[in-house]
Amino acid sequence: MSYDIAIIGGGIMGCATALRLAAGGMRPIVLDQGDLGQGASGVNAGTLSLQIKRVKLMPYALKGHHLWEEMGTAVGFAKTGGYTLAFTDREVDLLHERQTMKREAGAPITFVSNNALRAAEPGLTHAVKAASYCPEDGYANSALTGQYYRGKLQDAGIAYRERTPVTGIDRVDGYELQTPAGPVRAARVLLAAGAWLKPLAALMDVDLPVNARINTVSVTERMPAMMSHVIGHATGLLTMKQKANGTVLIGGGWQGKGTPQQGRGEVDVAAVKPNLALAQYALPALGTARVLRSWTGFEANVPDFYPLAGTLPGFDDAFVLGCVRGGYTIGPSIGQLMGDLILGRSPEMPLFDPGRSFEEDRP
Numbered sequence: 474m475s476y477d478i479a480i481i482g483g484g485i486m487g488c489a490t491a492l493r494l495a496a497g498g499m500r501p502i503v504l505d506q507g508d509l510g511q512g513a514s515g516v517n518a519g520t521l522s523l524q525i526k527r528v529k530l531m532p533y534a535l536k537g538h539h540l541w542e543e544m545g546t547a548v549g550f551a552k553t554g555g556y557t558l559a560f561t562d563r564e565v566d567l568l569h570e571r572q573t574m575k576r577e578a579g580a581p582i583t584f585v586s587n588n589a590l591r592a593a594e595p596g597l598t599h600a601v602k603a604a605s606y607c608p609e610d611g612y613a614n615s616a617l618t619g620q621y622y623r624g625k626l627q628d629a630g631i632a633y634r635e636r637t638p639v640t641g642i643d644r645v646d647g648y649e650l651q652t653p654a655g656p657v658r659a660a661r662v663l664l665a666a667g668a669w670l671k672p673l674a675a676l677m678d679v680d681l682p683v684n685a686r687i688n689t690v691s692v693t694e695r696m697p698a699m700m701s702h703v704i705g706h707a708t709g710l711l712t713m714k715q716k717a718n719g720t721v722l723i724g725g726g727w728q729g730k731g732t733p734q735q736g737r738g739e740v741d742v743a744a745v746k747p748n749l750a751l752a753q754y755a756l757p758a759l760g761t762a763r764v765l766r767s768w769t770g771f772e773a774n775v776p777d778f779y780p781l782a783g784t785l786p787g788f789d790d791a792f793v794l795g796c797v798r799g800g801y802t803i804g805p806s807i808g809q810l811m812g813d814l815i816l817g818r819s820p821e822m823p824l825f826d827p828g829r830s831f832e833e834d835r836p
């Protein structure tokens with residue numbers, strides 16, 4: 474049997490695109506080397522915050538937020554609102570500069586007084602010098618991503634194969650994908666392999682400048698209620714939220730060790746300690762909490778830190794989607810746009826040409 478398109482990678486990008494394609498009348502198949510949502514999409518911190526998104530990605534994040542609301546409890550979605558904190562004069566400047574740009578880009582972010590912050594989050598340190606607030610911020614439970622999309626693919630009658638790594642891609646009247654379970658034929662391919670995009674594109678002799686960051690997340694034991702919003706830091710080096718079960722999830726992009734090819738990576742205690750220290754500085758009551766577990770996941774990026782979303786350079790029937798900063802938040806919306814592009818429709822927002830020249834740009 475030949476499919477209209479084979480999607481390689483069953484993370485949030487691949488699955489969201491598959492759903493759009495099927496709704497548009499195509500017959501996709503999704504292939505993952507492990508289980509659906511076992512990559513970055515299943516181990517991330519789940520923060521859905523407009524305040525930590527890049528300015529140019531704000532329209533995609535805003536659209537994504539509406540889609541998360543629709544996904545709701547099935548993905549553990551909670552719209553709590555979020556505060557971003559600054560402790561030093563330099564951080565105050567950074568907070569004002571970044572959040573003003575994001576507000577101008579459409580995010581409903583306001584600067585709040587210390588009195589208002591204390592009324593909302595009495596447990597936070599009095600060392601806060603400035604704070605911003607966004608009522609749209611919240612979180613989802615990334616551990617539910619695979620389960621959620623598996624159900625959605627089934628409901629839509631979309632074929633998917635787990636534990637099926639693609640090891641070769643040949644051009645044979647369309648494409649023939651090599652897997653240990655035998656070949657899969659499709660008229661088109663979408664590469665949505667996250668931090669594994671570089672070796673996957675190399676199977677088609679394309680060199681994508683994809684790098685991987687090894688982000689760390691930690692979770693505490695269940696604690697009495699100590700915060701009710703998503704809390705972030707002006708530098709982006711801290712995100713935290715307390716789940717309904719009392720556990721506190723702490724992230725901020727601190728780096729572990731390892732490479733995507735080696736597997737899930739390794740926690741670097743030297744990086745976890747300052748992450749936890751910053752969390753405890755922000756919320757002193759965390760000093761009594763024990764960390765149950767820290768883990769890592771691989772987040773892909775390219776040198777300008779904007780997404781790869783479009784046709785694969787040199788091809789008109791092969792596509793790539795990935796390397797989206799804050800890609801969990803934006804995944805559902807950019808997946809829809811990518812689906813529209815493949816369906817031959819005009820996406821509602823412009824995408825990000827994977828054939829562009831990649832110059833460093835990080836506002």
Ligand SMILES: Cc1cc2nc3c(=O)[nH]c(=O)nc-3n(C[C@H](O)[C@H](O)[C@H](O)COP(=O)(O)OP(=O)(O)OC[C@H]3O[C@@H](n4cnc5c(N)ncnc54)[C@H](O)[C@@H]3O)c2cc1C
Nearest residue numbers: 482484486506512513514517518520639667770799800802
């Ligand atoms: C620890 C961590 C914390 C993060 N926190 C946040 C956050 O709080 N908020 C936020 O918005 N974003 C966050 N992110 C970013 C976000 O998780 C990612 O941008 C997003 O999940 C990427 O989705 P994806 O589908 O592109 O990649 P992935 O979810 O990694 O999916 C790629 C899939 O491709 C499969 N694959 C790879 N190679 C092959 C092959 N050859 N054959 C078959 N299958 C293959 C993999 O098994 C994998 O399942 C975080 C990332 C990490 C790692």
